[in-house]
Structure formats: structure tokens, C-alpha cells
Amino acid sequence: MIRLFRTAALSVLLMLALAGCGGGDERAERLKAAGPHPSLDALMRVADPDEGARVFGHCLACHTIGKGELDRAGPNLHGIMGKAVAGGSDRYGYTVALSSVGGHWDRATMDRWLTSPQRFAPGTKMTFSGLADPLSRADVIAYLEREGQ
Template identity: 50%
Template sequence: MRITSAIALMALALLAGCSDDRHDERLRQAGPRPSLAALLKVADVGLGERKFGRCAGCHKNNPNAPDFGGPNLYGIYGRPMGQSSPTFGYTAALRNAGGKWDAATLDAWIDNPRAVVPGTSMQFAGVPDPLDRADIIAYLKSRSPTAETATPRPAKAR
């Protein structure tokens, strides 16, 4: 039992080292009590792509990919809510919500979809960390050819 526990702890330590996303450093760069705009300035598209993995069980994000459990999110940034896929069966609540998928709406949605659109069928607990959400938003924006230039990837720390 002790050997199994030791191996598990070593594996966790190795994984922690592999997932260095400079979270705390980037959060400090954003300033105290950072706004969404400040978080987006330190957001990392590559990390957002990795963090999008928790969404990828239901959503694809490639041109011409089919809808899966949720609509394909390629090109979603800046588009009207509940209308990006002609083949996905959006709830009436989402179709009638109005608005578009901009940074503020995506931030609120990724945090708690049911708070943004009561009646949505999306079953997702949300992403509580605001910097993680900013990374995902930067990635979604980068996958939207019609959006303004995506947030650039910060240089790696040396």
C-alpha cells in the first residue's frame, strides 16, 4: 500500500510540473482584482486550447466538423447566440436569448451557463477560475476567422 501511495504522489508531482501554465504569474500581471479585459491581456491561446479539452467531450471546434453533444464552436466568437449551427437543436431559451458570443457573454456562460440562459439544456458545472475562462475565450476567438485578431500568445518565461 505504501508503494502504491508513493507512486501516486510521484505521478501527481510529475503531472503538476508538466502543467505549468504560469497561472499565478499571469494573474499577478493582470493586477489586483483584475477585470475580464485585464485577464484577456494575459490569456494564452495555447493554454486555452488545452483547457478547451473539458469542453471537447460535447463540442468540436474545427471547420466543417459535425455537431456532437453540443454545436460545433468553430467561428462562434462574435456570432449571435443560439444560431451558429443550422443543424443543432438549440433550446428555445437559447434561440430567444438575444445577444452575441462576445468575451463578456462567453465569460459568464463558461462560468455558469444556466445563470446566463435559464432553460438551457447544457449540462456543465462551469469553470470557476476566471483566468482559465480567459484562456478558453482567447482560444475560441482564435478559432473564429471573422473575429478581430485573436489575443496573442504571451512569450514563454525563461
């Protein structure tokens, strides 16, 4: 009886694990379409803003993205693309570390920030360690672009 229960439990766990793999084929196809060792431009051509929204869900603990929404522990990110680095929100108190970077949020700058905020602006108070996966970063950038319109 115990052995039967263990076998059934393992089967259920295996089914749940496989169910969580949905989208893996689509992701593999997107990566294949981007080519070997894809550039950011190539990844942006296959980026999925809906997948970016899913990844951005982790950011919602500190950031809002809706037009006119208030800042949280981090600034509201609606329309951030194209704005000055450390200039997305008039109400938010940016660190000197981020303010000293200069420039504007374009795809390449956002990609560097999402890779490692601490390397991008040493001393920033952003505690997020970064997104190692280049396709996930492209997806988030596509989402930020879509939501900023």
C-alpha cells in the same frame, strides 16, 4: 520489507503529484501580471489559448471546433465569437431558453456563459455546470478566438 515498499510507493506518488504541478509557476505569473482583482480585459491580456485548448478538451465530448465539422450533442463552435447567441450553427436545434437571450458572443457574454450556462440561460439543455476559475474562462475564450480564424 513492507515498510520499505510503502516508503517507495509514497515517494513515487509524491513525485507524480509534483509532476502534475507543472505550469503552476507560469499560471501564478500570469495572474500576477493581470493584477489584483483582475477584470476580464486584464485576464484576456494574459490568457493562454494553448491552455484554453487543454481546458476545452472536456468540451470535445459534445462540441466540435474544426471548420466544417458536424455538430454533436452541442453545436460546432468554429468561429463562434461574434456570431449570434443561439446562431453559431444553422443545423443545430437551440433551446428556446438560449434563443431568447439575444445578443452576440463577445468576450463578456462568453465569460458569463462559461461561468454558468444555467444562470445565463435558465432552461438551457447544456449540462455543463460552468468554469469557476476566471483565468480558465479567459484561456478558453482566447482559444475560441484563435480557432475561429
